Amino acid sequence: MINPKKLRDAGAILKNYKRGEVLFYEDAIARYYYQVDQGEIKMNNYNQEGKEYIQGIFAKGKSFGEPPLFADFTYPANAEAIIDSKVWQLPKDKFLKLLEENPEIHHKFTSTLALRLYYKAIMVSEISTQEPEHRILRILDYFKKNNTTDKTDSLSYKVELTRQQLADLTGLRVETVIRSIKKLEQKGELSIKNRKVYR
Amino acid sequence: MINPKKLRDAGAILKNYKRGEVLFYEDAIARYYYQVDQGEIKMNNYNQEGKEYIQGIFAKGKSFGEPPLFADFTYPANAEAIIDSKVWQLPKDKFLKLLEENPEIHHKFTSTLALRLYYKAIMVSEISTQEPEHRILRILDYFKKNNTTDKTDSLSYKVELTRQQLADLTGLRVETVIRSIKKLEQKGELSIKNRKVYR
DNA sequence: TTCATTTTATGATCTTAATCATAAAGTAAG
DNA sequence: CTTACTTTATGATTAAGATCATAAAATGAA
Numbered sequence: 485m486i487n488p489k490k491l492r493d494a495g496a497i498l499k500n501y502k503r504g505e506v507l508f509y510e511d512a513i514a515r516y517y518y519q520v521d522q523g524e525i526k527m528n529n530y531n532q533e534g535k536e537y538i539q540g541i542f543a544k545g546k547s548f549g550e551p552p553l554f555a556d557f558t559y560p561a562n563a564e565a566i567i568d569s570k571v572w573q574l575p576k577d578k579f580l581k582l583l584e585e586n587p588e589i590h591h592k593f594t595s596t597l598a599l600r601l602y603y604k605a606i607m608v609s610e611i612s613t614q615e616p617e618h619r620i621l622r623i624l625d626y627f628k629k630n631n632t633t634d635k636t637d638s639l640s641y642k643v644e645l646t647r648q649q650l651a652d653l654t655g656l657r658v659e660t661v662i663r664s665i666k667k668l669e670q671k672g673e674l675s676i677k678n679r680k681v682y683r
Numbered sequence: 684m685i686n687p688k689k690l691r692d693a694g695a696i697l698k699n700y701k702r703g704e705v706l707f708y709e710d711a712i713a714r715y716y717y718q719v720d721q722g723e724i725k726m727n728n729y730n731q732e733g734k735e736y737i738q739g740i741f742a743k744g745k746s747f748g749e750p751p752l753f754a755d756f757t758y759p760a761n762a763e764a765i766i767d768s769k770v771w772q773l774p775k776d777k778f779l780k781l782l783e784e785n786p787e788i789h790h791k792f793t794s795t796l797a798l799r800l801y802y803k804a805i806m807v808s809e810i811s812t813q814e815p816e817h818r819i820l821r822i823l824d825y826f827k828k829n830n831t832t833d834k835t836d837s838l839s840y841k842v843e844l845t846r847q848q849l850a851d852l853t854g855l856r857v858e859t860v861i862r863s864i865k866k867l868e869q870k871g872e873l874s875i876k877n878r879k880v881y882r
Numbered sequence: 883t884t885c886a887t888t889t890t891a892t893g894a895t896c897t898t899a900a901t902c903a904t905a906a907a908g909t910a911a912g
Numbered sequence: 913c914t915t916a917c918t919t920t921a922t923g924a925t926t927a928a929g930a931t932c933a934t935a936a937a938a939t940g941a942a
Contacts, residue, residue, distance in 0.1 A: 531812040539804055551797035551804075554790075560804040583790075590789060591753075591782075597796045598750035604803035605738055605750075605759040611811050612854025613730040616929075646889065655811025657930055662891065679890065679938085815899075845919065856900055861921065878908085878920065 485545040486519060486582070486589060488572065494582045496574035501525075501565040507549075510562050514552035517579035520544055523569020527561040528652070538652040540600075541566065541645075543631075547596070553579060611655050616664045619654040621673060624683040639674060643681040684744040685718060685781070685788060687771065693781045695773035700724075700764040706748075709761050713751035716778035719743055722768020726760040727851070737851040739799075740765065740844075742830075746795070752778060810854045815863045818853040820872060823882040838873060842880040 488496075498521055501507060507518065510529060518525075520542050527539040527548055539561045542548045552559055553576050574582070583590040603626060610619045628634070628641040647665070651658045665681060668674050675682045697720055700706060706717065709728060717724075719741050726738040726747055738760045741747045751758055752775050773781070782789040802825060809818045827833070827840040846864070850857045864880060867873050874881045 529808040529812065535812045537808045537811045539808065551800045554794040554797040555801075557798070557801055560801050561808070584786065587783065587786065587789075590786075590793070594789070594793055594796065595753040597793065597800060598753040599756070601750045601796060601800050601803065602754075602756055602759050604800065604807060608803055608807040608810060609728040609736045609738065609760070611807060612736045613728065613734045647891095648889075658890085659892085659931085660929060662889095663929095666891095846921095847919075857919090858901085858921085859899055861919095862899095865921095 485547065486593075488519075488521065490582070490586075490589075491519065491572050491574055494574060495578045496572045499571050499573050501569045501571060503565055503567050505565045507563040507565070507571065508559055510560065511558045513558055514549060515576055516549075517547065517553060517572075517574040517576070518549050518563070519547040519572040519574075521570040521572055523571075524566040525563055525569060525571065526566050527563050529561045536652045537655060538649065540603075541649075541653075550579075550593075551597070616654070616656050616660050617668055617673075619656065620650060620661065620664055620668065621683075623650060623653050624674065624681070628683055639682045641683050643683055645681075684746065685792075687718075687720065689781070689785075689788075690718065690771050690773055693773060694777045695771045698770050698772050700768045700770060702764055702766050704764045706762040706764070706770065707758055709759065710757045712757055713748060714775055715748075716746065716752065716771075716773040716775070717748050717762070718746040718771040718773075720769040720771055722770075723765040724762055724768060724770065725765050726762050728760050735851045736854060737848065739802075740848070740852075749778075749792075750796070815853070815855050815859050816867055816872075818855065819849060819860060819863055819867065820882075822849060822852050823873065823880070827882055838881045840882050842882055844880075 496517075496519075501523070507525065508514075522544060525542045525548060527542070529537045529539065531537075540548065549559060549563055583593060606622065606626075610622050614622075623645075624643055627643060627645065632641050634640060645653070647661045648658045650656075650665075651661045654661070656664075665674065665676070669676050673683075695716075695718075700722070706724065707713075721743060724741045724747060726741070728736045728738065730736075739747065748758060748762055750756075782792060805821065805825075809821050813821075822844075823842055826842060826844065831840050833839060844852070846860045847857045849855075849864075850860045853860070855863075864873070864875065868875050872882075
């Protein structure tokens with residue numbers, strides 16, 4: 485996350501997006517650095533049959549869609565508002581200038597990319613070799629880690645993801661997620677209180 | 684890739700690894716920046732049943748295993764020499780100092796991470812939503828793009844990967860890869876000359 | 883507060899890639 | 913040159929998750 489004040493000073497503007505609105509499409513050329521101010525943005529792909537894969541969900545303070553700003557390639561996925569959102573938008577050249585003039589921001593930014601690469605490396609391995617329950621737990625733990633400081637395994641973290649979103653994040657079908665979650669509850673790996681998952 | 688001369692000046696040493704030798708294991712703490720001087724290194728994961736997933740294959744000039752140097756996490760995968768190799772090894776603190784003192788190297792390095800993130804985003808989406816033939820073509824095109832400047836679709840690029848490696852890169856089984864490749868040949872998407880794949 | 887949509891749920895059936903079995907060709911090691 | 917291992921190959925069977933069908937709750941919009 486870059487300090488919003490710094491962003492504004494560098495020339496960023498705050499844009500509003502309604503639930504369902506698309507910020508950019510897969511294969512488009514990247515022109516801006518984006519950072520969530522309010523709301524939730526997802527990046528996703530659809531295959532020929534319309535099956536969705538969610539690359540990531542970005543909440544307050546998170547940036548997304550930066551990699552294509554650094555090299556000659558287009559967006560690997562779409563970006564869409566999950567709920568009504570406000571997003572900082574900084575033109576590419578101004579963003580690169582900002583990094584250039586602020587080595588500490590550049591370093592922090594590199595760390596962010598590194599962490600995202602780490603997450604992707606784990607997920608691609610999970611999806612290709614692990615069974616549904618294992619994959620789901622990984623996603624839950626990733627969201628828990630990113631949204632709490634709680635390091636216990638007390639099943640106290642409330643998962644704010646629908647079964648469908650979990651399916652789209654893990655490459656599974658919603659029915660499979662529902663059934664797997666039930667099994668995980670029986671095994672004591674998570675708990676379900678009026679339909680909400682706790683991990 | 685960082686200029687080998689610069690690496691050596693910064694304090695890097697050149698280490699030898701025999702085919703099959705492991706440079707580091709998953710979950711270990713990262714201590715060095717690595718860059719291939721000669722040979723081939725793969726990064727991979729194994730699941731409980733021993734099924735392998737290959738995160739990437741790194742040839743001459745490519746670096747690997749850098750992300751954990753930037754934040755407080757461990758290696759997401761193992762690194763192993765596919766063939767006898769020589770690898771530059773630079774201690775973490777010296778590597779970070781090198782980036783700090785050379786903004787142009789830092790920027791280039793960020794581009795490398797960005798490109799890798801792009802590749803991972805594509806592969807995770809492919810693996811989770813696409814059928815075998817589609818996945819295999821993606822990997823072939825990725826390797827073609829990274830190893831030639833040839834932009835034609837002349838089926839002139841010789842793929843130096845075994846069927847098993849293709850399987851481990853795509854999360855498929857070797858038999859499935861063999862059968863898919865045959866179908867792709869019939870469709871004219873690739874050609875096979877004495878068992879070697881051309882794309 | 884009614885209606886439409888989304889989310890969660892469950893059972894039955896199907897399909898695709900995994901698995902299992904076996905072997906020939908190619909390569910490397912001694 | 914022989915032996916061991918790796919790679920490619922192919923057919924038969926199986927199993928896991930996808931798909932299909934249906935519906936009750938829950939949520940949200942008008």
